[in-house]
Amino acid sequence: MPDRENVERPHLPNDGDSGEPKPRARASGRLRSPGRRSPVRREPGKPEIITPFSIAEIARGFVFPFFAIEWFLGSKERLSVSVNYRKHLLLLSLLLLLSGLLFALPYGFIGPVGGVKSFWKISTLFTGSLLICFPCFYVFWTYLGFKLNLKQGLTMALIIPCVAGMFTFGFAPIIWFIDFTTCEKSGTPVQISFFFLLVSLTLGIVHMGRCFVWDRKKMSEVTDLFALLWAFWLLLLVFINYRMAKILGLLC
Amino acid sequence: MLAATKLIVVTIICSAVYGFAVGSVHSNLYAVRNLIKFPMLIFITCGICSICYYVFSKFITWKLSFVDVQFLALKTFRDISLLLSSLAPACFFLALTTVKPTDGAHMGGYPLFLGMNVAFIAVCGSVTLVYRTLALIKGHGVSVRKGIAVILAWLLISLFAGGQCAWYLRPFYGVAFLKGIPFAMGKQPHVTGATNFYEGVWHIISPPGKNGAEEDTTHR
Numbered sequence: 001m002p003d004r005e006n007v008e009r010p011h012l013p014n015d016g017d018s019g020e021p022k023p024r025a026r027a028s029g030r031l032r033s034p035g036r037r038s039p040v041r042r043e044p045g046k047p048e049i050i051t052p053f054s055i056a057e058i059a060r061g062f063v064f065p066f067f068a069i070e071w072f073l074g075s076k077e078r079l080s081v082s083v084n085y086r087k088h089l090l091l092l093s094l095l096l097l098l099s100g101l102l103f104a105l106p107y108g109f110i111g112p113v114g115g116v117k118s119f120w121k122i123s124t125l126f127t128g129s130l131l132i133c134f135p136c137f138y139v140f141w142t143y144l145g146f147k148l149n150l151k152q153g154l155t156m157a158l159i160i161p162c163v164a165g166m167f168t169f170g171f172a173p174i175i176w177f178i179d180f181t182t183c184e185k186s187g188t189p190v191q192i193s194f195f196f197l198l199v200s201l202t203l204g205i206v207h208m209g210r211c212f213v214w215d216r217k218k219m220s221e222v223t224d225l226f227a228l229l230w231a232f233w234l235l236l237l238v239f240i241n242y243r244m245a246k247i248l249g250l251l252c
Numbered sequence: 253m254l255a256a257t258k259l260i261v262v263t264i265i266c267s268a269v270y271g272f273a274v275g276s277v278h279s280n281l282y283a284v285r286n287l288i289k290f291p292m293l294i295f296i297t298c299g300i301c302s303i304c305y306y307v308f309s310k311f312i313t314w315k316l317s318f319v320d321v322q323f324l325a326l327k328t329f330r331d332i333s334l335l336l337s338s339l340a341p342a343c344f345f346l347a348l349t350t351v352k353p354t355d356g357a358h359m360g361g362y363p364l365f366l367g368m369n370v371a372f373i374a375v376c377g378s379v380t381l382v383y384r385t386l387a388l389i390k391g392h393g394v395s396v397r398k399g400i401a402v403i404l405a406w407l408l409i410s411l412f413a414g415g416q417c418a419w420y421l422r423p424f425y426g427v428a429f430l431k432g433i434p435f436a437m438g439k440q441p442h443v444t445g446a447t448n449f450y451e452g453v454w455h456i457i458s459p460p461g462k463n464g465a466e467e468d469t470t471h472r
Binding site: 066070166169170173176177178181185188203207 | 300310438441451
């Protein structure tokens with residue numbers, strides 16, 4: 001692992017994954033899907049390079065949303081680099097927004113609250129709450145001297161509903177099964193659904209944090225006051241989500 | 253494709269064999285039912301958790317594709333079925349030689365049989381998890397920390413969904429004096445009043461009070 005200071009940016013920190021990709025896949029010469037490509041580009045004798053998402057990749061994400069899971073969950077480094085280098089941010093944020101809305105639909109559709117008619121509620125819950133809290137997020141960051149423009153801020157913030165939506169996509173079959181196999185009178189599926197939504201939101205926040213923490217230069221700007229306000233903003237976001245869930249009838 | 257078919261076939265056979273051995277503690281009817289119910293339990297759990305396995309593995313490491321994840325999950329279930337099926341002769345022998353319970357007060361050798369099966373499943377599950385974690389680390393170049401995290405996440409998801417699946421398909425074995433039990437109890441409430449796996453676990457942690465029990469009895 002090269003020394004961080006001597007590496008030309010963007011570069012990859014040690015994310016704990018050591019070892020080469022599977023030799024079997026390499027030996028067979030099989031064409032890898034874009035999602036399986038390592039976020040790290042290794043060239044002999046040169047530092048590891050992380051490339052931002054290309055416009056073709058983002059466009060492919062619009063056509064095949066499943067790739068969005070591979071890219072946004074599996075390549076936090078590239079996401080972070082794309083935000084730092086302001087590469088295709090408008091398209092990227094649009095893809096994040098659409099992915100967040102789309103992946104949350106199945107959970108709303110088959111979830112235990114409201115039935116089929118409530119298919120839009122989970123998408124609204126995560127994305128709506130985030131958009132309500134976004135002005136506060138952006139103003140705080142700018143006020144505290146973070147060099148982040150509106151598009152960068154929006155892209156970073158949209159990671160939360162997008163990742164949360166992806167997790168609800170994973171939980172959707174499970175909650176459907178629990179709802180299907182439980183007595184109608186029981187309130188357990190709704191409680192479990194609430195738990196799943198909470199886990200999804202938490203992991204969305206964690207993922208956004210991981211994208212943020214990845215860039216040490218940005219981390220060096222973090223002060224105690226910023227950390228405090230960041231915690232406040234997260235609390236606000238969680239509370240707004242809770243209130244939104246109540247309004248949408250997801251907790252009853 | 254062939255590898256996947258082989259995995260599925262081996263899992264079905266092995267889980268059915270173990271299910272048969274376990275069910276024979278009650279009756280031949282239970283044993284035969286378990287030939288279907290055990291593979292059903294495994295494949296329903298695997299099916300409903302498949303996307304969740306993938307999303308969590310992507311969250312932890314980028315190195316596993318969707319196909320990798322499904323294969324690894326299937327292999328984990330195959331391994332545990334295989335290990336359990338190797339214990340099936342012993343289990344079958346125990347089932348045949350266990351002193352049958354006559355009523356609720358005289359349980360005979362049934363608690364021992366139950367305890368031994370819990371131990372069998374715990375041992376086989378632990379061995380599989382360790383082995384699969386090592387395979388994940390070596391075969392896919394995932395770090396130790398992330399390999400453990402992926403396997404633990406899958407374990408938790410499987411327990412969460414598989415528990416409810418097992419609840420719905422219950423009983424897999426039981427005391428022989430209970431007659432007229434359907435193929436699957438489904439949504440029917442348990443003796444404690446629990447209507448699903450999670451309530452069942454909660455009732456073990458915090459047993460329902462006298463009033464609650466009375467209400468449940470009335471409800472049933």
